[in-house]
Amino acid sequence: METERNEFDIRMPLITYSGKKALVCVNEEVVTYPAMEGTVERTAYIYDTLWVYCDTNDEESVRKSLVRELEKSIKEYDVSDHVNEFTLAGKKMWLSKEMRVGLMNSINIEKSTQKTDTVLWFEGINYTIPIDVALYMLAQLELYALSCYNVTQQHLSEVSGLSTLEELINYDYTRGYPSKLVFNLD
Numbered sequence: 721m722e723t724e725r726n727e728f729d730i731r732m733p734l735i736t737y738s739g740k741k742a743l744v745c746v747n748e749e750v751v752t753y754p755a756m757e758g759t760v761e762r763t764a765y766i767y768d769t770l771w772v773y774c775d776t777n778d779e780e781s782v783r784k785s786l787v788r789e790l791e792k793s794i795k796e797y798d799v800s801d802h803v804n805e806f807t808l809a810g811k812k813m814w815l816s817k818e819m820r821v822g823l824m825n826s827i828n829i830e831k832s833t834q835k836t837d838t839v840l841w842f843e844g845i846n847y848t849i850p851i852d853v854a855l856y857m858l859a860q861l862e863l864y865a866l867s868c869y870n871v872t873q874q875h876l877s878e879v880s881g882l883s884t885l886e887e888l889i890n891y892d893y894t895r896g897y898p899s900k901l902v903f904n905l906d
Contacts, residue, residue: 721793723768731765737777744770746886786888790879794893798872806901813842824858827851857903864901871896
């Protein structure tokens with residue numbers, strides 16, 4: 721959900737309807753431009769603006785649409801490389817839940833046969849890693865993924881409880897995620 725910063729010559733209402741869409745204007749900033757050669761002093765109103773679809777021309781319909789848009793943005797962020805990424809030996813990558821579980825099982829089987837190293841493949845590159853290190857990395861990755869999941873669910877829960885358009889538009893769904901993991905193979 722991206723807002724735009726727009727300037728108007730008049731003070732804008734919170735919501736302006738146009739058919740099945742509404743322009744929401746929040747975070748007003750008043751700017752006075754001084755008179756310069758050939759111009760007069762002028763006042764402008766700057767807002768964070770967002771167009772949203774609404775079923776009816778009332779604030780509750782706009783609020784519900786904003787909640788849906790924000791939930792969509794949170795879910796998209798959750799599956800993006802802003803969250804789903806770690807670094808192994810300088811290479812950015814991600815392993816799905818199924819891949820993490822499969823690797824954990826396979827590497828534990830290798831460990832039970834007294835192997836000391838395992839080989840992980842990613843995009844055609846193989847990484848030879850001591851088994852205990854690989855298991856530790858997978859455990860850390862699983863804890864990271866769980867933490868990210870919890871943050872996403874917390875955002876979804878918080879958004880459903882927001883009541884004002886300002887709160888919804890100003891909500892930062894990128895906050896609270898843990899730092900991405902970095903694994904070096906030295």
